[in-house]
Amino acid sequence: MSAPASKSPATLHDVAREAGVSLATASRSLNGSARKVNEAYRQRVVEAAQRLGYTTNLFAQAVAKGSTTTVALLVADIADPYFSSIAAGVINAASEEGLVVTIAVTGRNAQRELDTVRALRGQRPRVMILAGSRTTGSAFEEQLRLELSSFEDTGGKVAFISQDAAPFATVLLDNYGGARDLAVALAGLGYRDVAVIAGPPEIRTAEERLDGFTEGLAEHGITLPPERIIHADFTRDGGYRGTQELLASGASVDLVFAVNDVMAVGVVSALRDAGIVPGTGIGVAGYDDIPTVRDITPALTTVRIPLEDVGRRALQLATGTAYDGGTAGVGAGPEAIPTETIIRGSTPRR
Amino acid sequence: MSAPASKSPATLHDVAREAGVSLATASRSLNGSARKVNEAYRQRVVEAAQRLGYTTNLFAQAVAKGSTTTVALLVADIADPYFSSIAAGVINAASEEGLVVTIAVTGRNAQRELDTVRALRGQRPRVMILAGSRTTGSAFEEQLRLELSSFEDTGGKVAFISQDAAPFATVLLDNYGGARDLAVALAGLGYRDVAVIAGPPEIRTAEERLDGFTEGLAEHGITLPPERIIHADFTRDGGYRGTQELLASGASVDLVFAVNDVMAVGVVSALRDAGIVPGTGIGVAGYDDIPTVRDITPALTTVRIPLEDVGRRALQLATGTAYDGGTAGVGAGPEAIPTETIIRGSTPRR
DNA sequence: ACTAGCAGAGAAAGCGCTTACCGAAGCGGC
DNA sequence: GCCGCTTCGGTAAGCGCTTTCTCTGCTAGT
Numbered sequence: 001m002s003a004p005a006s007k008s009p010a011t012l013h014d015v016a017r018e019a020g021v022s023l024a025t026a027s028r029s030l031n032g033s034a035r036k037v038n039e040a041y042r043q044r045v046v047e048a049a050q051r052l053g054y055t056t057n058l059f060a061q062a063v064a065k066g067s068t069t070t071v072a073l074l075v076a077d078i079a080d081p082y083f084s085s086i087a088a089g090v091i092n093a094a095s096e097e098g099l100v101v102t103i104a105v106t107g108r109n110a111q112r113e114l115d116t117v118r119a120l121r122g123q124r125p126r127v128m129i130l131a132g133s134r135t136t137g138s139a140f141e142e143q144l145r146l147e148l149s150s151f152e153d154t155g156g157k158v159a160f161i162s163q164d165a166a167p168f169a170t171v172l173l174d175n176y177g178g179a180r181d182l183a184v185a186l187a188g189l190g191y192r193d194v195a196v197i198a199g200p201p202e203i204r205t206a207e208e209r210l211d212g213f214t215e216g217l218a219e220h221g222i223t224l225p226p227e228r229i230i231h232a233d234f235t236r237d238g239g240y241r242g243t244q245e246l247l248a249s250g251a252s253v254d255l256v257f258a259v260n261d262v263m264a265v266g267v268v269s270a271l272r273d274a275g276i277v278p279g280t281g282i283g284v285a286g287y288d289d290i291p292t293v294r295d296i297t298p299a300l301t302t303v304r305i306p307l308e309d310v311g312r313r314a315l316q317l318a319t320g321t322a323y324d325g326g327t328a329g330v331g332a333g334p335e336a337i338p339t340e341t342i343i344r345g346s347t348p349r350r
Numbered sequence: 351m352s353a354p355a356s357k358s359p360a361t362l363h364d365v366a367r368e369a370g371v372s373l374a375t376a377s378r379s380l381n382g383s384a385r386k387v388n389e390a391y392r393q394r395v396v397e398a399a400q401r402l403g404y405t406t407n408l409f410a411q412a413v414a415k416g417s418t419t420t421v422a423l424l425v426a427d428i429a430d431p432y433f434s435s436i437a438a439g440v441i442n443a444a445s446e447e448g449l450v451v452t453i454a455v456t457g458r459n460a461q462r463e464l465d466t467v468r469a470l471r472g473q474r475p476r477v478m479i480l481a482g483s484r485t486t487g488s489a490f491e492e493q494l495r496l497e498l499s500s501f502e503d504t505g506g507k508v509a510f511i512s513q514d515a516a517p518f519a520t521v522l523l524d525n526y527g528g529a530r531d532l533a534v535a536l537a538g539l540g541y542r543d544v545a546v547i548a549g550p551p552e553i554r555t556a557e558e559r560l561d562g563f564t565e566g567l568a569e570h571g572i573t574l575p576p577e578r579i580i581h582a583d584f585t586r587d588g589g590y591r592g593t594q595e596l597l598a599s600g601a602s603v604d605l606v607f608a609v610n611d612v613m614a615v616g617v618v619s620a621l622r623d624a625g626i627v628p629g630t631g632i633g634v635a636g637y638d639d640i641p642t643v644r645d646i647t648p649a650l651t652t653v654r655i656p657l658e659d660v661g662r663r664a665l666q667l668a669t670g671t672a673y674d675g676g677t678a679g680v681g682a683g684p685e686a687i688p689t690e691t692i693i694r695g696s697t698p699r700r
Numbered sequence: 701a702c703t704a705g706c707a708g709a710g711a712a713a714g715c716g717c718t719t720a721c722c723g724a725a726g727c728g729g730c
Numbered sequence: 731g732c733c734g735c736t737t738c739g740g741t742a743a744g745c746g747c748t749t750t751c752t753c754t755g756c757t758a759g760t
Contacts, residue, residue, distance in 0.1 A: 361745090361746055361747085362746065362747060362748095363746075363747095373746095373747085373748095374748085374749080377747070377748060377749085378748090378749090381748085383748085383749090385749090406746090406747080407745095407746055407747070409745095409746080409747090410745070410746035410747040410748090411746080411747055411748075412747090413745090413746080413747075413748095414746075414747040414748040414749085415747080415748065415749095416748095
């Protein structure tokens with residue numbers, strides 16, 4: 001029943017004693033300090049550290065140095081492939097730079113998002129990356145901006161993913177353009193009677209896609225009547241229910257565009273459950289190109305985003321390691337990530 | 351071009367001054383210290399903190415207290431739905447306890463796993479959770495165990511997910527039993543000529559599933575000849591290629607079991623590309639019940655694991671907050687998470 | 701009225717690390 | 731052969747916080 005008698009981890013002090021050198025020398029030997037250390041000493045310190053199983057206490061190091069090696073990543077839902085792909089990119093890029101990633105989940109709840117940002121500040125992360133933020137129109141928008149500005153004022157960097165959130169750095173996903181291109185391509189395939197399963201109106205990413213799609217249709221003289229726009233939850237079930245609603249309305253459509261793939265999967269499922277074979281009577285398209293959509297039947301037409309790159313890019317933007325040299329000044333950033341329309345079986349030529 | 355003159359974040363010192371109290375009082379006012387503080391003072395401190403936008407520096411707190419609020423989670427691949435679901439569970443459970451989660455990705459690389467564990471120790475996490483560890487048979491196994499034991503000796507807790515890794519705490523997934531039950535169910539449906547797309551032999555989870563499945567078949571008098579066991583990568587493409595290999599061998603099978611769903615999706619795809627309609631000529635089954643498999647055609651027969659619960663459970667096991675009261679002693683743990691066989695369209699009765 | 705006792709604020713000693721700063725050697729130049 | 735310079739260990743002062751301990755100022759008991 002007694003707690004296991006646990007010695008505490010070795011400290012730098014222990015290492016110094018073991019190696020028979022001073023604290024300072026030990027410290028200098030272990031982190032590539034600017035000052036040189038006699039190689040023989042260094043060797044001894046390194047060996048002593050090894051023998052003792054010593055690892056630098058990052059916290060202590062952080063307080064001494066006044067700066068950390070932490071990156072904070074906020075996502076709406078880590079189990080959603082959109083976000084987990086982004087996370088993968090961030091984590092990989094971070095580990096290349098010796099940074100450690102802390103992930104928090106906001107569940108698309110603005111209050112929780114704000115709370116989380118506040119809590120995360122306690123970690124004094126170097127960088128804070130927000131994906132799937134609900135900044136728009138929320139009552140919390142202003143507070144969030146203030147919080148983030150204050151974070152930047154105290155030396156942090158913030159990067160947003162997807163939505164332009166000036167004055168903060170942004171990896172801009174061209175949701176508008178991607179959706180417009182998709183609409184143009186689909187119109188080119190002969191689709192005319194279109195419905196959209198849109199996301200919640202306060203998610204900007206969703207709205208941008210809707211707007212872009214509308215614009216693309218308009219270029220082909222197709223109008224999207226308001227009653228053909230159904231707002232639903234940004235989930236598979238949201239797509240499913242939105243589709244049921246659409247079908248119940250009796251509208252006759254030849255194409256359903258869901259503003260993300262997760263919803264589109266729900267659309268396909270709902271159509272099928274209603275006895276409609278997607279891709280024959282009604283075309284279906286999504287957005288994101290998550291892995292699943294290649295594997296469902298019919299494979300889904302969608303817009304590809306290089307999600308992992310996006311995550312990686314966000315980190316680099318914030319740490320100033322952006323790859324394409326050039327104009328990485330303060331206001332760098334909102335240079336959009338290219339997007340690609342992918343036509344698959346779910347939208348055959350009509 | 352000049353760096354933005356950034357003031358550093360407010361410190362407790364600033365707050366104390368602003369509130370006109372001592373450092374000690376400020377500290378006590380802000381964290382529910384054991385000692386009481388005059389309510390009027392406390393109020394003043396809290397307000398001052400608010401005014402200054404102060405958040406406790408967790409690092410400094412950690413070094414002063416000698417303990418952190420960090421949980422380290424190692425997964426093989428965060429973009430894999432299996433792991434991202436587990437991660438979601440861990441993160442949610444952690445945030446309920448005020449803990450912060452750091453995620454690292456090992457890419458199923460034993461060397462990298464070891465390095466990562468070492469690096470993560472620098473954070474002095476309270477808990478380290480390993481999912482998809484490649485402990486088995488790897489040359490690094492012993493080193494990893496040593497590293498983890500030493501971590502526990504210095505006050506940390508480690509929890510493994512899935513594979514029993516005594517002496518460490520484990521959320522045991524009954525891979526063996528789940529696969530056996532599945533085999534029994536499938537045999538009951540009339541399948542006889544079975545092939546298995548197995549995982550890499552050094553991943554224990556994969557082997558357990560293979561063994562359990564074999565056992566289940568044996569109970570029905572079905573033997574699984576070695577040449578019907580194809581080892582492949584634990585990915586969709588692994589499943590795809592494994593299936594190609596199987597088909598090329600000319601074996602006549604009526605069922606393919608892939609030891610996880612991600613691979614099973616590849617199996618379905620490969621069969622289809624070979625002109626075989628999965629579920630008619632050949633049945634397909636997977637394991638995990640990731641969301642995707644409900645949505646492909648035919649929907650996949652699989653074994654469900656409550657992945658989010660598993661993650662949550664792992665954290666609770668390690669922090670000692672396990673829910674089912676009872677025997678949460680030191681050696682608690684390897685009480686398996688229940689598993690459920692789910693028969694879907696991919697394995698109709700023959 | 702006087703002392704015992706306690707509540708609670710503040711001073712100060714760390715926590716494990718980094719990094720000026722100091723001072724002892726070792727070196728070459730004249 | 732002496733002096734100034736460089737090189738490089740060590741000493742000690744923090745970093746921002748917690749917590750023990752001291753000490754003041756009450757309340758209360760007789």
